[in-house]
Amino acid sequence: MKKKNTPKEITKEMTIGEVLKLNPNLEEVFMGFGMHCVSCPVSQMETIEEASVVHGIDVEFLIKKLKEYK
Numbered sequence: 001m002k003k004k005n006t007p008k009e010i011t012k013e014m015t016i017g018e019v020l021k022l023n024p025n026l027e028e029v030f031m032g033f034g035m036h037c038v039s040c041p042v043s044q045m046e047t048i049e050e051a052s053v054v055h056g057i058d059v060e061f062l063i064k065k066l067k068e069y070k
Helices: 016-022 024-032 048-055 059-068
Strands: none
Touching: 016 024, 016 048, 024 059, 048 059
């Protein structure tokens, strides 16, 4: 699967679904953090920050990794 560059404007206020629309390959990053809910309907409503709290993940670190993904 060809990877796309990811825009750097990903924010914790975005939903997981919005981020995946920017770059579907970012699913790998979410899965790497144990966030297997990327295909769940809740991912269309839940922000990255909300999901991070539920999963006990440092949201700033997750955002950094999403932005770094190439």
